[in-house]
Amino acid sequence: MITYFLFRSSRYRCEVMPQKSFLTGRRSPKGSESSAVEILAERVFVWCPRLFSFSHRVLSSVRHPYLAVTLDRVDYDGRKRNNRIELLLGALTESRDEENKWTRVAQMFDSMLTADVLDKLRRKVALSADVMICIETLWNGVGGVVHGILKEDDYKALHYKLYSFLLNIDDVNVVTSSSAAISEDFIYDQRNNVGVTFEYFAISMLELADNWTRTRDVSDYINFLRDINKRCVKSVERPSVRPPLPYCRKSAFFSGGIIRKVADGDSVSYEKVE
Numbered sequence: 001m002i003t004y005f006l007f008r009s010s011r012y013r014c015e016v017m018p019q020k021s022f023l024t025g026r027r028s029p030k031g032s033e034s035s036a037v038e039i040l041a042e043r044v045f046v047w048c049p050r051l052f053s054f055s056h057r058v059l060s061s062v063r064h065p066y067l068a069v070t071l072d073r074v075d076y077d078g079r080k081r082n083n084r085i086e087l088l089l090g091a092l093t094e095s096r097d098e099e100n101k102w103t104r105v106a107q108m109f110d111s112m113l114t115a116d117v118l119d120k121l122r123r124k125v126a127l128s129a130d131v132m133i134c135i136e137t138l139w140n141g142v143g144g145v146v147h148g149i150l151k152e153d154d155y156k157a158l159h160y161k162l163y164s165f166l167l168n169i170d171d172v173n174v175v176t177s178s179s180a181a182i183s184e185d186f187i188y189d190q191r192n193n194v195g196v197t198f199e200y201f202a203i204s205m206l207e208l209a210d211n212w213t214r215t216r217d218v219s220d221y222i223n224f225l226r227d228i229n230k231r232c233v234k235s236v237e238r239p240s241v242r243p244p245l246p247y248c249r250k251s252a253f254f255s256g257g258i259i260r261k262v263a264d265g266d267s268v269s270y271e272k273v274e
Helices: 031-047 064-077 084-093 096-110 117-124 128-142 152-167 173-190 199-210 220-233
Strands: 251-253 255-264 267-272
Touching: 031 096, 064 084, 064 096, 064 152, 064 199, 084 173, 096 173, 096 251, 117 199, 117 220, 128 220, 152 173, 152 220, 220 267, 251 267
Parallel strands: none
Antiparallel strands: 251 255, 255 267
């Protein structure tokens, strides 16, 4: 049985030593796939607790914990660091053997999504004005506000940078290795539209932050989103005067309902629409 609790850290790139079980990459004894599943479930529920579903994402997506687990395993094991680029790029294209285990973990997590404790924490993150302002800033930075949608080329360009940043790989091969996963994510986020609308961009960014933050603290989500804006989105010259708050006239969806933006002068808040 897995005990559910919050594991807190001051940084989304946690320096706390996690349990060896899911980092060392040691093979489980023959016939103990259920033990491997439990170890991975501990990662999702305890050590790096999630709030948003990932069952609809492919394993090599930056929104799926498989990739974050693989990164931890490689960086934790000193013997693997010399070949980290090869191992990480390989993980993007050779994940089939892990699918059954992660499917079971995803089903376990989805069965808990409606639990009050998760729903309350998810709402706290999704309805945070600071989190939504970070997402709107990203939306503006990648050209969403110009076209009203995020076009496929802009979506993919952003994600190539995300893979390089998150995996710490400055290698042209990351484009080839991540292309299939990025295309799958785009198709899902596009939702039969001509591009990705703000609503689905918002939930996509929440899922992304959820996968790479090490806690459920709102501040960690904010720090992560600001970091990727700084490192993965083209910077613009900052005006000398205080800029207006980023804005979007549409609502934003998340798994618990719809977020509606409420503006009262310079005051901005977000609330759930039942």
